[in-house]
Amino acid sequence: MNDQTKWLTPAEQCAWRSVIRMYERLEGRLSRGLQSESSLSVSDYAVLVNLAEAPDGRMRHVDLARRLEWEKSRMSHQVSRMVKRGLVARQECAEDGRGAFVVVTPAGREVIAKAAPRHVGEVRRLFIEPLTPDELQAFARVADRVVDRLEEEQCR
Numbered sequence: 744m745n746d747q748t749k750w751l752t753p754a755e756q757c758a759w760r761s762v763i764r765m766y767e768r769l770e771g772r773l774s775r776g777l778q779s780e781s782s783l784s785v786s787d788y789a790v791l792v793n794l795a796e797a798p799d800g801r802m803r804h805v806d807l808a809r810r811l812e813w814e815k816s817r818m819s820h821q822v823s824r825m826v827k828r829g830l831v832a833r834q835e836c837a838e839d840g841r842g843a844f845v846v847v848t849p850a851g852r853e854v855i856a857k858a859a860p861r862h863v864g865e866v867r868r869l870f871i872e873p874l875t876p877d878e879l880q881a882f883a884r885v886a887d888r889v890v891d892r893l894e895e896e897q898c899r
Contacts, residue, residue: 769869776865781858786821788862791830791855794847801834801846830854 751759774785783791789811794800802810808818822845825831830851836842847855874882 772869773862773865777858777862780861781854783854783858787825787830788855788858790821790825790845791847791851792859794831794845795852795855799846800852801844803836804833804843804845807845825851 770785777783777785777788790807793807793810794802804818804822805815808815811818813821822831822833826833829848832846832848834844834846836844871879
């Protein structure tokens, strides 16, 4: 351990551990719900949501990986699994022979359309409803500030 390390204060450590505990429990609960109700993993859902919201239902492979904060190999394996299940397809990029698009298929759109209402209901029940409108706004501001910092550091 380095003598230069600035350790977390008890209040900072409490806040950090609370964020981690909340994230792990929410992710676990939402993951089990998606899996049992729609046979989608959280990763499947994340890919499908991003593609369904993208123009023409497609994104460059590298842009999708960047958006999800995934390594190139993880994205590649995830897409391969989803291609086998007919949820997405790969499309060559005419402008750039090295690039490829990931495209949501009609089957993928159908699966996400069925899964989304139940998933959103769980998000509402587990995350939105326990908070007051003021707490929700404060939470969003804090989360946005952290995300802004992460994006600034990524650009460096």
